[in-house]
Every structure is written in structure tokens, then in C-alpha cells.
Amino acid sequence: MTLHEPIKHGDSSDGTGALGRAMSRADGGAKVRGEAVYALENRIADCAHAVMVQATVGAGRVIRIETDAAMGSPGVLLVLTPETAMTLNAAIDHMGGSTGEGPYAPLSVNVAYHGQQVAAVVAESLEQATEAAARVVVRYEEAHVVPDFDAPDAGAGDPVEPATVAWGDADTAYAEAPVRVEAMYETPREYNVPIEPHGLIAEWHADRLTIYEPSQWIDGMARMYAEWFGIPFENVRVVSPYIGGGFGSKAFSLPHGAIAAMAAKMLGRPVKLAVTRPQTFTAYGGRPATRQTLKLGATRDGKLQAILQEGANETSIEHASLEPLASVTALMYAVPHLASRQNLVRVNTVRPGPLRAPGENPSAFGLECAIDELAYAVGIDPLAIRLVNYAEEDPQAKKPWSTRRLREAFAAGAEAFGWDRRPMEPRAMRQGRELVGWGLAAGTYPVRRTPGEATVRILADGSAEVLSSAIDMGTGTYTILAQTAADALGIPVERVSVKLGDSSLPRAPVAGGSQLANLMTAAVHKAALAAREELIGLAMNAPQSPLAGTQANTLAIVDGELRPPRQPGEAVPIAVLMAATGRDRIEATRDNLAEGASAEDRFDTFTSLAGMRSPTDGDHSLHSWCAHFIEVRVDEDFGTVRVARVVSGMDSGRLYNPKLARSQWNGGIIMGIGQALLEEGIVDPRNGHVINSNLADYMIPTNADIPAIQTISVGVPDFAASTLGGKAVGELPIVGVAPAIANAVFHATGKRVRRLPITMASLV
Ligand code: MCN
Ligand code: MOS
Secondary structure, three states: OOOOOOEEOOOOOOOOOOOOOOOOOOOHHHHHOOOOOOHHHOOOOOOEEEEEEEOOOOOEEEEEEEOHHHHOOOOEEEEEOOOOOOOEOOOOOOOOOOOOOOOEOOOOOEEOOOOOEEEEEEEOOHHHHHHHHHOOEEEEEEOOOOOOOOOOOOOOOEEOHHHOEEEOOHHHHHHHOOEEEEEEEEEOOEOOOOOOOOEEEEEEEOOEEEEEOOOOOHHHHHHHHHHHHOOOHHHEEEEOOOOOOOOOOOOOOOHHHHHHHHHHHHHOOOEEEEOOOHHHHOOOOOEOOEEEEEEEEEOOOOOEEEEEEEEEEEEOOOOOOOOOOOOOOOOOEOOOEEEEEEEEEEOOOOOOOOOOOOOHHHHHHHHHHHHHHHHHHHOOOHHHHHHHOEOOEOOOOOOEEOOOOHHHHHHHHHHHHOHHHOOOOOOOEEEOOEEEEEEEEEEEEEOOEOOOEEEEEEEOOOOEEEEOOOOOOOOOHHHHHHHHHHHHHOOOHHHEEEEOOEOOOOOOOOOOOOOHHHHHHHHHHHHHHHHHHHHHHHHHHOOOOOOOOOOHHHOEEEOOEEEOOOOHHHOEEHHHHHHHOOOOEEEEEEEOOOOOOOHHHHHHHHHOOOOOEOOOOOOOEOEEEEEEEEEEEEEOOOOOEEEEEEEEEEEOEOOOOHHHHHHHHHHHHHHHHHHHHOOOOOEOOOOOOEOOOOOOOOOOOOHHHOOEEEEEEOOOOOOOOOOOOEOOOOOHHHOOHHHHHHHHHHHHHOOOOOEOOOOOHHHO
16 A cells, blocks of 8 residues: 655745745646546455445334345345444544444434435445345335424424523613614525545455545544444544545545445455435535524614524434534624524434534624614615624623734725625616625634644655645645745745645644644644754754854755855755765654643544634634625526625635635635525425435536636734634635625615525515
């Protein structure tokens, strides 16, 4: 087994100031040429193929599985049922604690949703496994189905105490407020739909397990596999150098992973399991449907007095997945009184999971529409009312922001968009048959902090290597870590290669919560400085060094050369020094854990969420901010909505690579357009089956749906937020897009649409 080839940086540069420069993706060429090997493309000898059999009822019990026909089918090696499957151990929960659950059965006789895995067939070929899976007959005892949380018998759900946020006396302040607006906002089930579907190849050698699987969290997933199978963590290797998107769905090991690894163990052969596109709607869940009632009380000049929020999201029968609806509500505006509560409603669905900005996204949909409604109730421009209520400090934590350039984001966005030409009245702008509307919404995403670890090597030829089990799912990790190491070492960026995505490398926490860029640049920076220091030590102290005897503080490394001061002629290339001193490498591994952290702390930091610091832990409250200005065109005859223009002011602090940050922002804005106008899991009320479980019927935006997008960075380096001054990028841009579109639709048509997606039907 070999590691994938390290990725070399293609761009030329002078090696100074690489970080902060707009550079193309280091992995871009390999991807465009088809050379990037994705998990299922690994050629593993003697690999068998597994196909899942899914429940065709929405709730109940499996009473019998008839497997004879499948077993007699050509090429079949194994049929797994709840009876014949291995029993696994329960893995820890994501905070590193026990789940309190008994043994883990990825194939269960208890059916909690339509599409749940109840059996699996393994055969010599994918075709044979698919054929045999169709011959498995499952008999059920059906139970009553609650298909979704709009169902009449779904109930109001149960309150989640930790989700409660309150300060002041919101009920009284609301009752006494001269102006009150109240409305309910709803978002449907939304799915991650990464272009690379899930799946894996599992291979055992004695009690060592290798997993080729796209992963946002190599070390967290390795821990889950290790615990399921009761083997040491070190015995699991997860390999994931390339990932075709995840958007939150590839952070955890999932039931199909357990099924493939179990089958491989039982057969003593590698097993490949490819999740089909329809199964990407049932093998794991996306964002659960949400609803929230918001009450805003204000003075006649638009100053908020109270916010009351009652939220709910649906979850699966067996798991409590919270989509925190207060996250933006309790952060965005200076409000003296606030009370927010949230319920969970259990329905027969797959367990929901994170999807780009879980919590912040639907939270902003409610609040940013409601503030627009308040603007109209008091007759104040929607931008002006946001400035009237501008929060100068975190209203909940009562701490100063590290940086909050939201005012600048509003100003830059408004200027570039031409907001001052906006008539207040709805239906005031028209072009031909189309009504034109301009809408605005703000967004935010916290800066989360977990330590990371990296190795930096300086090699004999003067090049350098960065190694970490962190991942790059299209975000740019390969590129920004090369830029970081290049600057810290004084080596041109094209001479730095980066290896990621393998649990045999130094550890990293989840690439989730938009934290990876900040934490990994910090770890690489630290490791690179340590390697540099050792290199300089070698230059000064090794007897064979051409620079022996130079003062440490006078040596510089520039463009891959060690330069004594004021003697440019004496510069020594790193390769020459390495050769003269007989060194083949200098290597440093560093992490950002607290001094003296125990081995358990280290392990938990990288394999659970326990090491993640909250954005308000410390003296400041740390967040990224944005403001989206959006123009829509609504065809009055047909009711079709088209987004015509997006201008967004963005504060993500210092950008490590403005070109890649812009791609992230564009991507998030595009997903927000999809959320506003297209995306919705449609559920069969009889059995909870998600009927549009494919990319023809579950619509995501295409190029034709996407207008010109202008993003303007207004961030400044924020060293309270991160070592190198950056703040969160990846999830920020989707937050606020859907409400800006809903507000623009109101401005165009005079009609408030408070339930996503906004379709022709919502405009009749
Ligand atoms: N960046 C930057 N300057 C900063 C911070 C980041 O230039 N100060 C750029 C870098 O190129 C970095 C990228 O933005 O690689 C994302 O950085 P960050 O915000 O730290 O996000 P993560 O690396 O932790 O990636 C996860 C994040 C999340 S949580 C989701 S969900 C999401 C997202 O990234 N899923 C994505 N963006 C995605 N982009 C792609 N192509 N595919 C996904 O599945
Ligand atoms: Mo992102 S939803 O935190 O992986």
C-alpha cells in the first residue's frame, strides 16, 4: 500500500508572502486531468461488492427475511440480515462520552424510516449483488408512520432545555412594545447532495482495518471504526486524499460503513460498498425541516425591545438532532430582552445531520425576514433598521467582538449594489413583464477553535513537505498549507508539497464548523518555524556548514537560500547546506494543544468534538460576518423567480488565499440560491418515503440559475480569532442568502413568502 503522491504546487512565485496571495488550487490539475483517485476508484485486488436492501415500510418490525433466492443467485458470497450480521460495540458520542447505548446493530429489525438498511448482499460483482439484493424478500409488521412534522399527529415535540436562551424580561417588553410583528418561518428538509456520493472500500489484514472512504474527519471516523470492531485506534487507517464535496455529510462513520467493514471481516476479503444516488437521501440525513415563530417588539423608530422565538425541528425516532434556531437570533442585534425555546419533533425519518451552517442557516432565515417585516411596519429602510439595532458587543455573552466588520460589509455591499436608489415601496420597479425587487440580509458564522497537528520536513534538495490527516474536500487546504509553510520557511511555494487525508499522518480534528483553515495554518506555521530554527542551528553550528559561526539572529532564509546579512554573495541554498552537513531531512512535528496535555486529551481532541472551544471562550466573541444584497426578477404572468444579481460584503478576517475564499463564498451563495428557490425533500405522507430522491427531482441550481456574484472582502486580520488572523470562511456565505431573496421577492411583489423554497405556487 502506498501513500498517494504528495501534491506539488504548480504556481510559480518568488517564495515571499505566499499566504494571502490569490493562487489556484494545488490539486486542481490532478482533478481536471482525472488523475485524482477518489475512494471508490482505488483498485484493490479481489474486492467483493456489497449492496444494501432497504426497508419499504416507514415504521414497524422485520418479522422474516427470505434469503434463499438471493443466496442461490450467481456470484453471491454473503447475505447479511439482522440475524446473520456481526454485533458491534457502540461507539462513543461525538463529545467523547459513552452514548449509553447497547451493542450497535447497523442492520436492525426495528424499522424507523422508509429506506433504512435491513439487509445487505455481497457478491463477486456489483451487478450480481444488485440482482441478488432485489431477490431478498423482507416481511414486515407495519406500525403507524409519522412521515414528517407537518403530519397532523406529529405533535409539538419535546422541549430541549440546553437550547433555551433568555435574558431580560422578553414577555413584558414585547407586550409593552409600541410596534409588534409576529410570523412563522419554515424551512423544508434539505440534503447535502455532494457530487461524489458516499461509499467505501474496507480491507482487513488480521486485526488491522484499512478504509478508503471520503472523509471530513479522518481521525474521528477511524475512532468510530475502531470502537465498533473493538480494535485499537492505531489499527484503523482511513485514506481520503480527495473528496468530491461533503457539506457536512462526510464527517462521521455511517451505518453503510459498518456494513461494508463487517462484510469484509466476515468474508476475509476487501468489500466495496457504493451508496447509490437515491440512497444518499436515506443512508444519512441532511438538514431537518424547521419552523419558528418570531415575535419582534420595537419602538416606533425601529429600535428592538424584545425578541421572542419558539422553534422546532424534526428529528428521527431514535436520535435527537438539534438544528439550533437561536444561533443568529441571539447574536445579531442589540436587544435588551430575548427569550428563545426549541422543541424536537420525532418523525419516521433518517437521522438528520449537519448541512452547511447547521443552525445559523435557518436561524438567519427567520430573523432576517422578520427584521425586514419590522422595517416595513415602522417605515424604515431595511439597511437603516439594521444599523439602528447594530450590536456593538455580543448581546448574549456581553463580550466585545474580536472584530465585527459588518458595518463595513453593509456599506461596501450597499455602495456596489446601488442600494440608495431603492424605492421603499414594493412593486415599484418593473422591467417589461418582470417585477424587480431588491432584498438584503445579514449573516454570521462563529470562529470555532480546536488544536491541530502537523509535520513539516525540509528535504535534502531544499524542498519541503507538509503532512497532516487534515482533509481538502474542495476547500483549498492543500494550497493554503503550502502557502503557510512557504512563508514560515522562506522557501518558494512551488517547492512545498502537501500530503493530507491519511490517518497514518499527524492528527487533525474535523473539517467542520469552518475551523480547519485557521487551525491547520496555525499548526503548520508552528511546525515550520520549528523546522526553520533547526535549519538555522545547523547552518551556524555544524562544523561542515559553509555558514558555521554566523550569528543566529543575523541569518535570513529567503527564496530557499540562507543569507548572511550584508553579504548577498555568500548566500547558501538549503540543498547545499544539507549536502555539506550530510543531512537528508530536517523534520518538526508540532501541535497547538496546551502545554502538558495528556495523551487522553490529545486523543479526544482529534477524535471527538470535546476539544473545540466555543467562540465566546476567552475575552472576545469571535465571528465572521456578511451582508447579501440581492436583486430578483419575478415574472408576473408565470410567477417564476430569477436571481439577477448578488453583491455581498464579507468579513472573514484575513484571507489566506483570496481566490479560494472567493470560490467558497460563491459556492455558499449558490447553495443559498438553491435553498431559497429549489431545494426541498418531498415526503410521501403514507410512508415517509422521500420521493424526489435523485438529482432530477431534487433540484439544485445549475449554471443557468446563477447570476453574476460579486463578493467584497472587508475583513482585517484578527489575531484574537486565530494565529494567522483569519476567521471562518466555508459556511458563512450561505447564511443570509435565502432571507435576502425572500425579502427581495416581497419588494418585487408585495407578497411575503415565509416558507422555503419560494416557488411559483408560493406566489399565487
Ligand atoms: N480560507 C481563506 N482564508 C481564511 C479561511 C479560509 O482563504 N481565513 C479558504 C481556504 O481556501 C480554506 C477554505 O477557505 O481551505 C475553507 O476554510 P474554512 O472556513 O476553515 O473551512 P474548512 O476548511 O473547515 O472546511 C469546511 C467547510 C464546511 S464546515 C462545509 S459544510 C463546507 C465548506 O467548508 N463544505 C464544502 N466548503 C465546502 N467547499 C467545497 N468545495 N465542498 C464542500 O463539501
Ligand atoms: Mo460543515 S456542515 O460544519 O461540515
